[in-house]
Amino acid sequence: MIKVGIVGGTGYTGVELLRLLVQHPDVQLEVITSRSEAGLPVADMYPNLRGHLDLAFSQPDVNTLKQCDLVFFATPNGIAMQQVPELLEAGVKVVDLAADFRLSDPAVWEKWYGMPHACENILAEAVYGLPEINRAKVREARLVANPGCYPTAVQLGFLPLVEQGLIRGDLVADCKSGVSGAGRQTHLGSLLCEASENFKAYGVPGHRHLPEIRQGLARAAGHEIGLTFVPHLTPMIRGIHATLYAQVPDRSVDLQALYEQRYANEVFVDVMPAGSHPETRSVKGSNRCRIAIHRPQDGDTVVILSAIDNLVKGAAGQAVHNMNLMFGLDEQAGLGHVALLP
Numbered sequence: 624m625i626k627v628g629i630v631g632g633t634g635y636t637g638v639e640l641l642r643l644l645v646q647h648p649d650v651q652l653e654v655i656t657s658r659s660e661a662g663l664p665v666a667d668m669y670p671n672l673r674g675h676l677d678l679a680f681s682q683p684d685v686n687t688l689k690q691c692d693l694v695f696f697a698t699p700n701g702i703a704m705q706q707v708p709e710l711l712e713a714g715v716k717v718v719d720l721a722a723d724f725r726l727s728d729p730a731v732w733e734k735w736y737g738m739p740h741a742c743e744n745i746l747a748e749a750v751y752g753l754p755e756i757n758r759a760k761v762r763e764a765r766l767v768a769n770p771g772c773y774p775t776a777v778q779l780g781f782l783p784l785v786e787q788g789l790i791r792g793d794l795v796a797d798c799k800s801g802v803s804g805a806g807r808q809t810h811l812g813s814l815l816c817e818a819s820e821n822f823k824a825y826g827v828p829g830h831r832h833l834p835e836i837r838q839g840l841a842r843a844a845g846h847e848i849g850l851t852f853v854p855h856l857t858p859m860i861r862g863i864h865a866t867l868y869a870q871v872p873d874r875s876v877d878l879q880a881l882y883e884q885r886y887a888n889e890v891f892v893d894v895m896p897a898g899s900h901p902e903t904r905s906v907k908g909s910n911r912c913r914i915a916i917h918r919p920q921d922g923d924t925v926v927i928l929s930a931i932d933n934l935v936k937g938a939a940g941q942a943v944h945n946m947n948l949m950f951g952l953d954e955q956a957g958l959g960h961v962a963l964l965p
């Protein structure tokens with residue numbers, strides 16, 4: 624059994640990790656931290672875990688975490704990078720659900736996250752944990768940077784086009800997220816009266832996922848790619864829906880076949896029949912990304928639709944997938960959940 628710790632067990636991604644890990648055949652949960660709830664049995668706070676987990680929250684303490692084989696950080700940005708060097712030194716593997724190790728250039732990190740990077744020296748060894756691109760590297764990694772939720776949906780949607788060099792001009796990613804994407808901490812925009820019966824764009828001048836998506840697409844293409852990324856907040860709890868636009872002048876390419884071949888061996892990416900409309904509820908609670916390709920009759924514009932659950936494929940599920948790869952387990956272990964519909 625792999626001994627696992629979670630730093631930040633009271634947040635939405637933390638409790639989603641717990642939901643997945645209590646059902647994982649190869650995992651023993653050792654440590655679940657919370658500064659605010661230390662001492663409280665986890666199942667008292669999250670009754671969905673009653674009967675599945677007999678463990679209390681504890682204060683984050685690096686010496687206790689060193690007893691684990693792997694630690695997930697489900698904490699705000701800037702926390703993991705303060706403890707990761709010591710954990711790696713002690714032989715503990717790490718998956719960070721925050722952004723601390725996603726951007727390879729520390730200057731870009733500082734620009735977008737507003738603080739200097741605490742351990743630039745280990746940035747280079749961190750593997751960007753999108754298994755559909757980096758499976759082999761994740762298998763060898765000690766430190767995995769779990770991708771952001773929007774970057775997961777957008778990169779998986781654009782990758783086959785970008786890898787084949789089929790795109791002309793800039794890309795557009797028009798994305799919508801449920802409110803759980805903002806986390807469990809209190810802030811005005813997440814209140815029922817603010818977020819329900821409402822729909823709005825945000826972060827238009829520049830969202831911190833923009834450099835992450837551009838970095839991933841540039842690596843796939845071998846050169847920089849222009850991208851307009853506009854996130855929106857929708858009145859739902861879970862889910863991301865990305866409507867992606869690309870100029871693909873070459874009409875001779877069978878895009879449906881291209882996508883089907885690219886993801887043929889990817890159990891967590893479902894290329895739907897041509898002309899489908901993936902819905903967020905068709906991935907709710909599951910680790911799937913569902914993708915559909917639309918090629919209108921006229922013009923060069925291709926429209927790709929991509930849907931994920933932000934807390935699963937966009938966070939905790941992808942983190943468990945990465946753990947499975949890092950420990951040579953069945954990739955699907957603990958991730959067999961069918962989406963909740965309706």
Ligand SMILES: NC(=O)C1=CN([C@@H]2O[C@H](COP(=O)(O)OP(=O)(O)OC[C@H]3O[C@@H](n4cnc5c(N)ncnc54)[C@H](OP(=O)(O)O)[C@@H]3O)[C@@H](O)[C@H]2O)C=CC1
Pocket residue numbers: 630631632633634635636637656657658659660683696697698699700702720721722770771772803804805806807808933934937938
């Ligand atoms: N929500 C989402 O859809 C996604 C989130 N992410 C990322 O995952 C991370 C967690 O997100 P989410 O679960 O939504 O966040 P939440 O705000 O819901 O939870 C944050 C957790 O971190 C703990 N925490 C906060 N500060 C510290 C600290 N200084 N030291 C140790 N623990 C701390 C909190 O518990 P306590 O204060 O009691 O210690 C809490 O358990 C974030 O970096 C987020 O950007 C990534 C993809 C998707």
Ligand SMILES: CC(=O)N[C@@H](CCC(=O)OP(=O)(O)O)C(=O)O
Pocket residue numbers: 720721722770771772773800801802803804805806832854856
């Ligand atoms: C709806 C909402 O607020 N979503 C969050 C993004 C999700 C997130 O947690 O960011 P990371 O993936 O970088 O960790 C936001 O736009 O800031």
